Amino acid sequence: MATTNTQATARVMMAPSVIILLLWMIVPLAMTIYFSTLNYNLFNPAETPFIGFLNYEYFLTDPAFLTALTNTLILVLGVLAITVIGGILLALLLDQAMWGAGIVRLLVIAPFFVMPTVSALVWKNMMMNPVYGLIGQFTRALGLGTVDWLSQVPLLSIIIIVSWEWLPFAVLILLTALQSLSEDQKEAAEMDGAGFLSIFWYITLPHIARAITVVILIETIFLLSIFAEIYVTTGGGPGNATTNIPYLVYAQALLQFDVGGASAGGIVAVILANIVAFFLVRLVGKNLET
């Protein structure tokens, strides 16, 4: 067979994807790195002197950066905790025998398909509004008083909204993994007298461990760059209370027109994401071989 011929063809077929992605990665990234060393403001784009690492120094020593970094971490970890634990519980629930299981599953995964701007605004107005919002009306009816969610506990509110969007993802993945667990194995364990908890701990959990890792890592990628939800609800505020790193970079670039400073921030975000990516690529790479 014409192996060399086939391989040449294969290379030609792959070339467009590889070249396009390479360009998409390298050109803008190189430009960002270059901009990050300039004193470049869109108010005065004619003069952009080289200033070395000064932008990084400003960005990293700005108290807003530390706040944004903390907010980013709280947001990612908070949403992960809620969606992974909630996802496991819900997946276990949906795996039980019941009537209308298909419909319940549709209801549970629906939020994932709602565009971020819609979910953020629906929660902001119709759920969390202190006067007319449903949560407020409900807690008042119970005599518990009202919380002005987005001003009193802004970061928690964002965590709730984002968790609502991502819980379905966790459920969907974990349920898929659960359903590939054979009934026989559970049954055998039951016959040996194993209780619900020990079946969960020794059989179910190890079986879905890989899926849990995948959920954590993929959610982390997306959660590190949460933007739209903050943009339409709080605009990063009050103060800097809900500013995460993507929002901080956005504000610096398109609200303050500080291209140099924002570029430095962008590079910091890239480095943070790379630390996470390192682990994900390793994990998925391992799964490729099986």
Add this chain to the structure above:
Amino acid sequence: MARAVSTRRKVFFTVLAWTVGLLIFFPILWTILTSFKSEGEAIMTPPHFLFFDWTLEGYHEVQARSNYFLYMMNSVWLSFGSTLLGLLVAVPAAWAMAFSPTKRTRGILLWMLSTKMLPAVGVLIPIYLIFQKLGLLDTRLGLIVVLFLINLPIIVWMLYTYFKEIPGEILEAARMDGANLRKEILYVLTPMAVPGIASTVLLNIILAWNEAFWTLNLTTHDAAPLTVFIASYSSPEGLFWAKLSAASTLAIAPILVLGWFSQKQLVRGLTFGAVK
């Protein structure tokens, strides 16, 4: 049935699961219900759940005041355009990697995956400035290209996992029967690849339709899709809940339906084949 489930147990889980399911779905249900209320009714305290005067006022307002149709067409253009462009480039690549893998194939796939992890803010500024120079800001073409680029790794990966499941022996058999490459692709592989391609298309339309970083930052009006249209309600206009709900319902309904049909593919696509 592997084992008998007691009716009491089944009733218990049915009630529990439906309660939790409805609770999670509730914000969406509430949005749909509110879209059929008048503005006054929408902020009624205590709220009326089902027994109110159903009206299409909100929908009429949305259509009349904000040129809703333009935004919807933009969403359609962006999601379909970027997906088609993606298929054009990704199908040959995935094909080559699945059927003529080399030592480097695995490395290339992982590298593609890693490009997906490049945070958008890291390249926002250059892309914005390049677009400004080329006059691509707020154009459909510009946005189609960006959405194509951010989803290309997912398209390649997803197609690759589907193509790899097509048995290679079938190709050999066809070759022995004297099929040339063109016939091989047309009559043997295409029919087997269509389901995988269809799933990929579905997932990518969903992802592109809901994308809300680049669309918010690179468009203002002419090329603005529904994500941007809805975001404009974050202004005081957002106090008109019936209108907001009507606009939201229209924006999410088509994707909700598509999404419900594509649950399985979604799992595979979003986990890069790690969970099937």
